[in-house]
Amino acid sequence: MYNLSISYNVALNDSGQQCQIEGERSWCVHRSRFDRLEEKLRQNQIDHALFTSQSNLRYFAGHTAGIESGPAPYSPVVGVLFVERGARPHLFLSGSDPAPEVYEEIAIERFPGYSYERPLQALFDLSERLVTLLKKLPRGRVGVESETCPAALLDELRGECPHLQFAEMAPLAAGIRMTKDAEEIQILRECCALCDAGQEVARSLARPGITELDLFEEVRKAMEVKEGRRLPLPADLVSGPRTAGIGGSPSLRRIEPGDPIIIDLTPRHRGYWGDSCNTCVAGAPTADQRRIFIGVEEALSEAIAHIRPGMRACELDTMVRKRMSELGGLFPHHSGHGIGVTRHEDPRIVPYNALPLQPGMVIAIEPGVYFKNAWGLRLESVVLVTAYGAEVLSQFRHVI
């Protein structure tokens, strides 16, 4: 049993009533995540959990790592979260930067990052601290995420802690994260609102004469000003014949009259991702463009209208895929995907996925049609699966 409250400065009571008290709210909110983790670990005979992925550091500890510089130049991991049975979770972070967003129930321990005063040895410094903690544990099994755990770190822990076994647990965490709690849904609403703002600007400025890149610059600027800071923002912005290729980064291509323009925006906000896609036409759409737009738009609406808890992901995929094939073009990608602390996760809306949808899942649905060497069109909304159907979190209107 986890009894995470015992080592707190302020002892916490589990009851719902106590959760109303300011300052304890955060813990009660996130506690259910640890409860679900505990249950999954127990089912798999795992005693403790050592997280190394950015996604789980965000989900369980509230820590959002910067990603715009690529892999951290000073440490092989941005941090490690160790969840010990019966104790307060420990987040090991390099350097001394403030981490105000980390949940108050998490103990932060620092290991030296880069300093001009001593050679860089982040992995050594981190593993030294981790080993000190792990050596105190009785014999047991520690869950790890072996695809994001550096080999050097796991080798060190194995060498220093022969009393412990290390077992894969990444799929357990991914399973827990598939349904979102209230706090996550609120953040995902904010992510969608950012997308809405970007799509509005895109639609209003997508005119003949502007380059894809200049259009993108204006869209991102509006989103960043709304956010009040820079945003990680992977995006497709392609026009004209480039739309036949599904996606791509904005180029210096100048948009011509009649060009379709695919704009797919995926900002990261508070460690969660938004997603959205619209396809508009610069100037007046042709009858054919309008027909395809309507077909894809109807497929999207139909899919959303049919979502129910218990519906299998593959059924939703089949429904979308059938409509796309009727439109005569190619549809060489998924019909959708889960979204959360990663921008693409379970439940994937694909032919092979028999998973039943559940209330609390947040999924992007993105039907599209692509005509080889000609053009393509894709529309995307993010929805929350509810007890009765689906609530559309994206507010922007798809308008060709």
Place this chain on the structure above:
Amino acid sequence: MYNLSISYNVALNDSGQQCQIEGERSWCVHRSRFDRLEEKLRQNQIDHALFTSQSNLRYFAGHTAGIESGPAPYSPVVGVLFVERGARPHLFLSGSDPAPEVYEEIAIERFPGYSYERPLQALFDLSERLVTLLKKLPRGRVGVESETCPAALLDELRGECPHLQFAEMAPLAAGIRMTKDAEEIQILRECCALCDAGQEVARSLARPGITELDLFEEVRKAMEVKEGRRLPLPADLVSGPRTAGIGGSPSLRRIEPGDPIIIDLTPRHRGYWGDSCNTCVAGAPTADQRRIFIGVEEALSEAIAHIRPGMRACELDTMVRKRMSELGGLFPHHSGHGIGVTRHEDPRIVPYNALPLQPGMVIAIEPGVYFKNAWGLRLESVVLVTAYGAEVLSQFRHVI
């Protein structure tokens, strides 16, 4: 001995003359990197090399991974480069995206990335291919980068290939990369030219009334339009009292008359990083601001003028650090750092680094002074160490 030409479609001759022939140039250019690698590996009794870091995939194979979305959502590594003694290097990449920038001498092998038609199992697919290749090798030692190699991958290789030993080699590669070849220097010049363009715009628009974020939007836009595409661009852009804190992302803070503004721009271009810093003042600088600016500018010029091959990195640091202390503020960071396929690498210009500078090193030098709770100023140029001194690659003028 490596005899990398043997398995080529077109047999290559090593002679310099042959290098003039179009199509073989690329190989001859990069061959010296593999020659240096071979020598280092031999010195360390390592037979083959398995690279997993983005930096070495760029350096040895020409592959630049996208970083703006954070860790790859579909694979624990962006790819793996295997350099087998006596054979053509193999780059394992997930998915089917074209990789036109990969050096022509590298054989590309694909492993499935994300597909809507089958469950994602990138690590399995990758290791299966790697194991097939490694099983054919005789007993020997394989160099790995254990800090970027996922534990799951190394575990799999160890389990399937008991005839091989795996040994750390990351420091060897970092050592090789410290001095740049002609192609790298050309790319780093282009990186610096991008910085120049950004600094010009920053200086011309840094006026009272604009927000840090709006200023940044204009700077980045100019750089991206010059590049013709989006740029990874970590940057500090802080104004007024925020400059006392060394750096930070642009905020909605509106710049006031007399505010100092630190603008530190580090774009990634063709897989290499630029770096540059200027500090200007919105409106007329005070006498004190001007005095500090002149002091830091003189320290930077003096440091550059004194660079010689054989000078130790710590001597350069001492020279800068002494001048900074004379200015009366704090200088709580390095005096500079190497730059290349990472934005921060050896040789670090720090007190503990006795490494002699060598021709071909490219280093950023960045003296700065910070007055607690008041303001700060930093200037930075990128220079190439030559046989006789240093050539400044940054062209923009530091102007307060």
